[in-house]
Amino acid sequence: MSWVTFFQQLMNGISVGSLYALLAIGYTLVYGILGLINFAHSDVFMLGTYFAFFMMVIFLLPWWLSVLIGVALCAVVGMSIERVAYRPLRNAPRISALITAVGVSFFIENLGLVTVGARPKGFPRPDLMKNVYVLLGARIQGVTFWVPVISILILFVLFYIVYRTKIGIAMRAVSRDMETTRLMGVDVDRIILYAFALGSALAGIGGVLWACKYPQINPLMGIFPGWKAFTAAVVGGIGNVVGAMLGGFIIGLAEILIVAFFPGLTGYRDAFVFTILIVFLLVRPGGLMGEVVREKV
């Protein structure tokens, strides 16, 4: 393999990885605050693309406005899911909330299949994302530049919110000890709603950017990216936002490079990613940047 080809494959890996990273941040955020893996995250991701798509196609709004509205609608959907499906189970064992999350996921997917149909639709994308640039002999799409930039911007915004605002302090307090926070007079329900709104908005942004790179949307499009992003979040350390980004890049690169170096193993590409998940859960469940929680006696 020549250096140019290797560099191209590296860019391919970073391109996919940055999309996983963005999605992983959403998973990790909700887990960090609530201890809940929101399996419906991948479906809010899908809804984001459909909302934006319909804004563009039915209301003929410009791309940036459609995306903004789409993301806002995702936040609303996220909050509704929390209110309807997760809040009643706030005090139930964790497994109930987990199963409900899976249920919500199936519900949204099948609702999509029934209403918009199973056939994929082409997602219109702006030239900014579509155009291909040549760098050091490798061809890189606009979206490959923008996704890491946007992800890092989001990280900055998140850090600002979580560490410098009152809502952020409240979120950190809720994740530490929900009951005590409630006793302190904080409206815990509202804070959790905000967390979900934030996480779902991230899913929406992730969805739109994913559709910019792979302009084909269908109701089941979130399933595999969701699972891989979840793996990325675990690898990076679930609960740790920077870890999620790191995990995303690792998974993306791993996926691409295994196909680049061992083309005969293409069929095992997804299996490879999930094997990494299993290995990490067995050997280092805290992930690369997570803390290993020791039982205090």
Place this chain on the structure above:
Amino acid sequence: MRKLFVVVLCVGLLLSGVASAQETIRIGANLEMTGAVAAYGQMIWEGINLIREIVGDTVLGKKVELVLVDNKSDKVEAANATTRLIDKENVVAIIGPAISGSMLAAGPICEEKQIPIISATATNPLVTQGKKFVFRACFLDPYQAAAAAQFAREDLKAETAAILSDIAQDYCVALGNFFKEEFEKRGGKVVVEQHCKTGDQDFSAQLTTIINANPDLLYVPNYYTEIALICRQARDLGYEGVILSADGADAPELFSVGGDAVEGLYHTAIWDATKGLNDIGQKYIDRYKEKFGKDPNMFGALGADAYLILINAIERAGSTDPVKIREAIEDTENLDVVTGKVTIENGDALKPVVVRKVEGGKFVFVKTVTVE
């Protein structure tokens, strides 16, 4: 008194059930309405319903009732759907799945239960091999691949080729292999072979390797979802050669997802959808254009063919006995269907291969290939 009423009600229901069974002929439709290849099943269903509008929905004086079951583009579901159609819905014949993988699952069940099944578009040779109750309305892949290879060598003058096939589908794997054989038989060289999987969205790794080998032609014998994305990514990564695909490319999603990346794509198909080769074909094209505003697709047309073959067979058999229907299907000769004339031999339809090209966002006829 109440007990008597219940008994009378039950008897009445039973009788009405029996009566309706005698009045309609039930034909099953085991199609991919959701899942990876939902477009194929939906297009076939569209075609069947359209031809019923044209030729009517009765045969032997009885109404033909279609029982649709969605196999979700999945082999296991296709097998379950077949069992359900035969055992529970009591159909006398089945219009089978569009894709070879699912037909390979459904066929043996029909063979065992002796109910004829005809697929509109399954092209893998194994589908009908050694079976008496399994039929198809389309050509076979070895023939399609030979036509593709001949076109590639003689018309496109391609010396080297790369193949990117979907290893999760029987159709794609077999067609890729047949093409390689035929292309090399005609003096070409397949310089690189890469694989992908149904549902994959990222082909950048495989395409980078392919572009590195600099082939004249890229052969993508896959289904529409993958073809559109592959074309996009290939062009984005700088591939400037020709892309050749197979009958799976015939879906509107190719254009809506592929956009300008699929301009110039060639593919092997079953007919030129712009002009009818006979009266029924022209009627179908006109009706389709009237209803949907665009040229008809191959899947709908072949779905209509499969329906016409079945109805014609039932008429010639003069009965709804599945075994007699099977015999009549096997005897189909020079029947006028939407895509021309069809003759069934050993369960297969002898059909010519047509090459089409994407120009201006639609398929344009290039030539009919007769394999030498």
